[in-house]
Amino acid sequence: MTYCLGIKTRWGLVLASDSRSNAGLDQVSTFRKMHTLVLPGERAFILCTSGSVSLSQSVMTMLRQDFQAGHGLAEVDSLYAAARCVGEQVRRVAATDREALERDHISFNVHLLLAGQLRGQEPDLYMIYPQGNPLRATRDSPYLQLGEAKYGRPILDRGIRFDETTLEEAAKYALLSLDSTMRSNMTVGPPVDLVIYGADELKVRWHCRFGEADPQWRTSHSLWDQARRQAVQSLPEIRFADAADRQA
Amino acid sequence: MTYCLGIKTRWGLVLASDSRSNAGLDQVSTFRKMHTLVLPGERAFILCTSGSVSLSQSVMTMLRQDFQAGHGLAEVDSLYAAARCVGEQVRRVAATDREALERDHISFNVHLLLAGQLRGQEPDLYMIYPQGNPLRATRDSPYLQLGEAKYGRPILDRGIRFDETTLEEAAKYALLSLDSTMRSNMTVGPPVDLVIYGADELKVRWHCRFGEADPQWRTSHSLWDQARRQAVQSLPEIRFADAADRQA
Secondary structure, eight states, X not given: OOEEEEEEETXXXXXXXXXXXXXXXXXXXXXXXXXXXXXXXXXEEEEEEEEOHHHHHHHHHHHHHHHHTTOGGGTOSSHHHHHHHHHHHHHHHHHHHHHHHXXXXXXXXXXXXXXXXXXXXXXXXXXXXXXSOEEEOOXXXXXXXXXXOSTTHHXXXXXXXXXXXXXXXXXXXXXXXXXXXXXXXXXXXSOEEEEEEETTOOSOOEEEEEOTTOHHHHHHHHHHHHHHHHHHHHSOOOOOOBOTTOOO | OOEEEEEEEXXXXXEEEOOEEESSTTOEEEOOOEEEEEETTTEEEEEEEEEOHHHHXXXXXXXXXXXXXXXXXXXXXXHHHHHXXXXXXXXXXXXXXXXXXXXXXXXXXXXXXXXXXXXXXXXXXXXXXXXXXXXEOOSSSOEEEEESOSTTHHHHHHHOOTTTOOHHHHHHHHHXXXXXXXXXXXXXXXXXXXXXXXXXXXXXXXXXXXXXXXXXXXXXXXXXXXXXXXXHHHSOOOOOOBOTTOOO
């Protein structure tokens, strides 16, 4: 399983991803799911992948190869065109692999998040489906998730507001969302990659990776547990009507 | 969809359930999913149901009919026997309905939570599967969920400890868990039923029902949003290594 998320606010972008991959519960390994393609000062892309590692590797290999040759994401003229470029690459891999997979009842499963910015344009965030079509994050729905999305969603719903949430706050929410998910689903696991991209930086300046034993990660984890318990205790007591006679 | 949960601590039991039922998104209705069977001073049972409303109604109708005639749950001699009694009733409904349902590719889906106490014994909490077999909550896993369980689980994982969590706290966690779930899945909806059962009460004394407009519910909802935001803000800033030169 996988859990990745992207957040878009007026100040920029935050991306976070886990690193666990599994084929069944008895075959677990670690793969990085966050990738960057950057022409400093010109354009910066951060991609996260979920689904089959084999398929996402093929997509990323071809995207990077084109990029380094000055094509593909190196020459698109908008983030929308970038999302379409990624989608086209997904479709090329589908053309190569989908039939062989489906013959053995394996679904063609690869999703991507694409975040980034071109010089002179706004930063933006897209999801690309296995069919190649893109979905854009909006002011009303300023975050997108891949994979095991449910455990980590309530905290995002409560916390993320396009016009209000700073990038530093968004990064904390992203880590807490990952933390909640890793606690409940053991097929989502560390290390966690985190990128904060501030609008107009046009390079990937703030990237970090948290292992399970990372002191920052552990401190944040236990402080959050404490803070949350205190928050619950601070809620007013529930007022009950005495229901002794009800037996409906 | 449905979301119900039961919590067992050393001080007793907390049960909470939503009331929304849907057959597709265009057919939504309200059904109470929490039921009580009580012989005051002797035995008290609280049941929550998920799955097909038709099936859970059949199970509850027969359980109540037997109970009122002094049989079934009125004469079992332990909570384990009570869970088996509910399971037997599920199997009788399966014998009546399962074949007809499966002929039309409808799965036989009914899950129940059974919480309660017999005089002189400990309170206890079970889940009963559609196959009729029971699962008991334990000190290590002191809560059980039915239905749309993922959204509301992280807060329970962090908050509920058999030996530490008071019933009042457990009730707050239960409501927050419901609130998170209703926010993310519109097929889980109000009113919310909540019961706190203190050990040795042997009646259902504290029951309440929150509609969407209930002032207590709304206050708790917005205070929790505030408290949670403050808790996130209180976390230490993330320390990044400057990653400007990394483009892996």
